[in-house]
Amino acid sequence: MQPFDRYADLLTCIQDNGHTPQILGRAPDGQPIVAVKSGGDKTPAIFISAGSHATEQAGVSAACALIDEIETEHQLYTIPSRDPIGMNGLAYALGLSLDTTPNLGGLDDVAPLLKKRGEVLYRESATVVALIGEYSYATSNLYNHRVGDWVEALKGRRLFFAASNPGVECAYTLIITPAGEVLHLNRFHDTPWAPVEPRCTRDLMAAIQPGLTLDLHEHGGDFFWFSARHQRTSSDQQWEEAMASEMIAAVAASGVALAPSDYLPGSFFTQGPHSVFWLNPRQRGEGLNLADFAAHTYGLAFTIETGMERPFAERVHTAKIAVQKAVEVFERRHAGCSSATP
Numbered sequence: 343m344q345p346f347d348r349y350a351d352l353l354t355c356i357q358d359n360g361h362t363p364q365i366l367g368r369a370p371d372g373q374p375i376v377a378v379k380s381g382g383d384k385t386p387a388i389f390i391s392a393g394s395h396a397t398e399q400a401g402v403s404a405a406c407a408l409i410d411e412i413e414t415e416h417q418l419y420t421i422p423s424r425d426p427i428g429m430n431g432l433a434y435a436l437g438l439s440l441d442t443t444p445n446l447g448g449l450d451d452v453a454p455l456l457k458k459r460g461e462v463l464y465r466e467s468a469t470v471v472a473l474i475g476e477y478s479y480a481t482s483n484l485y486n487h488r489v490g491d492w493v494e495a496l497k498g499r500r501l502f503f504a505a506s507n508p509g510v511e512c513a514y515t516l517i518i519t520p521a522g523e524v525l526h527l528n529r530f531h532d533t534p535w536a537p538v539e540p541r542c543t544r545d546l547m548a549a550i551q552p553g554l555t556l557d558l559h560e561h562g563g564d565f566f567w568f569s570a571r572h573q574r575t576s577s578d579q580q581w582e583e584a585m586a587s588e589m590i591a592a593v594a595a596s597g598v599a600l601a602p603s604d605y606l607p608g609s610f611f612t613q614g615p616h617s618v619f620w621l622n623p624r625q626r627g628e629g630l631n632l633a634d635f636a637a638h639t640y641g642l643a644f645t646i647e648t649g650m651e652r653p654f655a656e657r658v659h660t661a662k663i664a665v666q667k668a669v670e671v672f673e674r675r676h677a678g679c680s681s682a683t684p
């Protein structure tokens with residue numbers, strides 16, 4: 343099993359499976375940002391999303407497969423890739439600014455190209471940031487950098503870079519906000535100034551009012567974990583906790599490694615059941631990501647994190663196990679009378 347090579351391949355796969363995606367908007371290069379409806383007619387709707395960090399492709403493949411594999415009476419809406427540009431890779435992203443799409447053999451080719459063709463704004467040991475046309479490009483991840491003349495120069499612009507895993511075949515998209523924060527596409531859900539990709543997600547959510555939101559991600563390790571969100575009502579909170587416990591039990595039963603017992607993904611998380619972490623967005627700052635926004639506005643929400651050091655097929659399979667279990671628990675919640683609690 344391989345990741346999709348290009349965003350167009352994902353769209354073809356969806357169409358080959360008999361779906362006509364709804365176009366929510368267009369990325370700055372004109373590619374459509376799409377949602378696919380499957381499942382049944384019952385509400386509340388379920389919302390699955392992936393690929394806001396385009397380097398995390400197991401989530402994208404899992405989301406695409408789950409469009410057809412989830413059997414539910416509930417409406418199921420999926421945005422399988424929230425960053426079409428990034429999914430097409432760094433050479434593609436560079437091609438949006440150059441006269442032609444460059445041939446990139448690997449990460450080592452990026453710095454010489456930026457120096458040759460771009461206006462270099464920052465250069466520090468191996469790190470280069472350059473502006474070419476409307477977009478900027480970097481040799482490494484500069485997420486959360488807050489200082490430097492280059493940040494000032496790039497306010498309001500996009501910054502693409504390739505990560506060592508998977509390499510230049512996917513580009514990671516950073517956004518330099520008007521305030522000079524260097525953020526990524528899984529932010530901006532509660533900010534009026536937002537790039538088109540999160541605006542599309544936000545608009546879809548407003549239309550479908552999801553009772554369950556699952557955002558598929560990956561992290562740099564070799565184990566599985568996910569984050570849960572504190573809920574607005576005690577009933578939602580009870581179901582979020584019950585769902586989290588069943589999801590992690592299902593993944594553990596599949597034999598996949600969970601997080602080491604002393605692992606904490608960041609200072610703004612608190613430990614739940616083993617390998618489940620509660621995320622507090624106010625402690626983190628940077629505004630609300632998709633799952634934060636879903637919990638703040640609609641209901642149950644999780645961010646699922648497979649480990650990118652594991653084989654691709656296993657990561658896809660693991661994401662699917664977690665999602666399937668969440669949907670199963672959600673159906674149980676809404677199967678009987680509405681006052682049911684776990």
Ligand SMILES: [Zn+2]
Pocket residue numbers: 395398559560
């Ligand atoms: Zn991610």
